[in-house]
Amino acid sequence: MQSGLERATGEKMVLNFGPQHPATHGTLRIVLELDGESVLKATPHAGYLHTGFEKLGEHLDYNQYIVVTDRMNYLSPLSNNFGYVLAVEQLLGIEVTKRCQYIRILMAELSRLADHLLWLGTAALDLGAFSVFLYSFREREKLYSIFEKTTGARLTTSYTRVGGVLRDLYDGCEEDVRQFVTNFPKALKETHTLLTKNRIWMDRTKGVGPISADDAISYGLTGPCLRATGVAHDIRKAEPYSSYDEVTFDVPVGTNGDAYDRYLVRMEEMIQSCGIVTQVLDNIPDGPVNVEDNKITMPDKSDAYGHIEGLIHHFKVVMDGHGVQPPKGDHYCATESPNGELGFYIVSDGSGTAYRIRIRPPSFLHFQALPHMLEGGMVSDTVAVLGSLNVIAGELDR
Amino acid sequence: MSEENQVEEQPKPLVLEKLEANHADALLAQDESRGTIVVVIHKEQAYAVLEYLKTDPELAYTFLVDVTAVDNSQMESELMQFDYARFMVVYQLYSYQGQCRLRVKVPVHENDLSVASVTELWQGANWLERETYDMFGINFEGHPDLRRILMPDDFEGYPLRKDYPLRGRGERESFNFDKQNV
Numbered sequence: 001m002q003s004g005l006e007r008a009t010g011e012k013m014v015l016n017f018g019p020q021h022p023a024t025h026g027t028l029r030i031v032l033e034l035d036g037e038s039v040l041k042a043t044p045h046a047g048y049l050h051t052g053f054e055k056l057g058e059h060l061d062y063n064q065y066i067v068v069t070d071r072m073n074y075l076s077p078l079s080n081n082f083g084y085v086l087a088v089e090q091l092l093g094i095e096v097t098k099r100c101q102y103i104r105i106l107m108a109e110l111s112r113l114a115d116h117l118l119w120l121g122t123a124a125l126d127l128g129a130f131s132v133f134l135y136s137f138r139e140r141e142k143l144y145s146i147f148e149k150t151t152g153a154r155l156t157t158s159y160t161r162v163g164g165v166l167r168d169l170y171d172g173c174e175e176d177v178r179q180f181v182t183n184f185p186k187a188l189k190e191t192h193t194l195l196t197k198n199r200i201w202m203d204r205t206k207g208v209g210p211i212s213a214d215d216a217i218s219y220g221l222t223g224p225c226l227r228a229t230g231v232a233h234d235i236r237k238a239e240p241y242s243s244y245d246e247v248t249f250d251v252p253v254g255t256n257g258d259a260y261d262r263y264l265v266r267m268e269e270m271i272q273s274c275g276i277v278t279q280v281l282d283n284i285p286d287g288p289v290n291v292e293d294n295k296i297t298m299p300d301k302s303d304a305y306g307h308i309e310g311l312i313h314h315f316k317v318v319m320d321g322h323g324v325q326p327p328k329g330d331h332y333c334a335t336e337s338p339n340g341e342l343g344f345y346i347v348s349d350g351s352g353t354a355y356r357i358r359i360r361p362p363s364f365l366h367f368q369a370l371p372h373m374l375e376g377g378m379v380s381d382t383v384a385v386l387g388s389l390n391v392i393a394g395e396l397d398r
Numbered sequence: 399m400s401e402e403n404q405v406e407e408q409p410k411p412l413v414l415e416k417l418e419a420n421h422a423d424a425l426l427a428q429d430e431s432r433g434t435i436v437v438v439i440h441k442e443q444a445y446a447v448l449e450y451l452k453t454d455p456e457l458a459y460t461f462l463v464d465v466t467a468v469d470n471s472q473m474e475s476e477l478m479q480f481d482y483a484r485f486m487v488v489y490q491l492y493s494y495q496g497q498c499r500l501r502v503k504v505p506v507h508e509n510d511l512s513v514a515s516v517t518e519l520w521q522g523a524n525w526l527e528r529e530t531y532d533m534f535g536i537n538f539e540g541h542p543d544l545r546r547i548l549m550p551d552d553f554e555g556y557p558l559r560k561d562y563p564l565r566g567r568g569e570r571e572s573f574n575f576d577k578q579n580v
Binding site for chain 1: 472525550
């Protein structure tokens with residue numbers, strides 16, 4: 001079979017893909033130079049959703065900024081909340097309670113499931129598999145109910161606080177989550193039967209948009225996209241933060257680094273996340289969810305209303321110059337978000353507002369590597385590759 | 399920072415030892431902050447040091463995690479430490495082999511905003527450097543395509559500099575809408 005480039009005739013056409021296109025899932029734009037159906041050159045453009053999150057970080061205090069992190073990767077806001085407060089806590093030099101660590105892991109893994117499910121549904125939908133979209137959204141809806149009951153919101157969760165979480169898990173949360181993780185592998189099996197050995201799905205994704213392990217590292221790919229190339233690197237294993245060293249899980253890897261491997265890696269990660277969630281529920285200790293430091297976390301409402309000290313602490317935490325004030329210095333903290341390495345680099349000048357917050361988004365580097373995967377392929381593969389990378393515009397442009 | 403500041407009992411991290419042996423003249427400062435080794439490198443030798451860190455088989459910092467900058471113009475203590483260099487270009491590196499992180503900082507003066515580009519070493523540096531240029535105006539020499547990336551091409555100013563106001567400089571008010579005759 002001839003490759004796309006061998007069929008080329010020399011006549012060029014420029015195709016503008018996005019910023020408004022059903023398959024871009026957000027305002028992304030790619031300028032494709034085509035010869036017939038082969039892609040000669042692809043130029044991705046970013047910035048349509050630039051919101052100045054990093055600038056805002058220099059004007060909001062440390063707890064206020066949690067709200068902004070919801071809007072970065074809006075498919076898994078709980079992971080962003082987690083990554084951000086972890087960076088602030090490491091800068092402060094405090095460690096949250098065991099129960100809080102477990103709750104955060106629980107929520108981060110559930111949001112990984114929700115993120116991968118949305119990715120699965122939309123990536124399959126882009127390639128014409130409509131039923132998968134319905135099945136994955138059915139499961140995702142159950143997760144969103146749990147998120148809503150826990151945090152009070154479906155999307156703008158803002159669940160974590162510096163030194164703790166908004167509130168403890170609700171009564172009956174354990175049953176809800178256990179029920180979900182028991183039924184979920186069966187539901188995922190339905191998707192496996194629909195896609196994994198499906199001739200059309202395999203034709204559209206196998207060998208499409210491949211990248212080698214060396215190139216993936218050079219381009220800075222992380223997360224499932226890196227693991228699909230065969231590099232078994234997961235920050236949860238390499239630099240276990242929170243209590244990730246107390247749970248066991250496998251790191252799935254691919255071999256070819258193509259869209260099909262990225263699909264398989266994400267599918268297996270969902271099963272592994274279910275395992276982590278079960279272990280967390282089995283071992284979650286009792287106790288407080290917030291650190292007992294009145295300079296960092298809010299007191300209980302009963303305390304704030306009933307005691308003068310509680311009232312004073314309540315106000316001091318939110319007053320400028322009296323609340324969370326990390327010592328002077330800088331810190332980079334990376335977490336394994338569903339898409340890859342989500343890093344927060346925070347420079348503190350000792351005040352209640354960060355001097356500089358830098359967000360290292362995984363999608364930014366994934367989108368950059370897109371031409372490498374597309375050039376020489378077919379125009380229809382653009383959709384398959386873009387879908388397999390799961391580029392989130394909110395995180396890409398910040 | 400002088401040698402005396404180092405704790406004597408602990409063995410020196412390999413990367414610091416090797417940098418002192420091979421690039422002692424480039425090393426302006428070294429520190430260990432919250433488990434991460436931080437080195438401050440002279441601008442002229444930044445490329446050589448980063449290349450060394452990447453290619454040395456024992457160190458193998460093959461993954462360029464991030465490139466960004468910090469405008470230190472409102473942080474007097476940082477300014478004084480590095481000869482009033484306004485900007486600090488910050489590289490985060492990771493070694494898959496040693497599973498460790500390294501932060502490399504390069505002070506840049508406002509009157510000479512050029513730093514050597516590392517796109518030759520890491521393909522991923524391309525957009526990271528473009529963003530740093532877009533936000534701070536740092537000029538990465540040898541970059542193949544140094545254009546704005548997040549802000550529009552005709553944008554003036556560098557939004558993440560400290561003297562740039564949060565609400566902009568009237569770009570919003572003077573935005574040129576296409577007025578159609580409806």
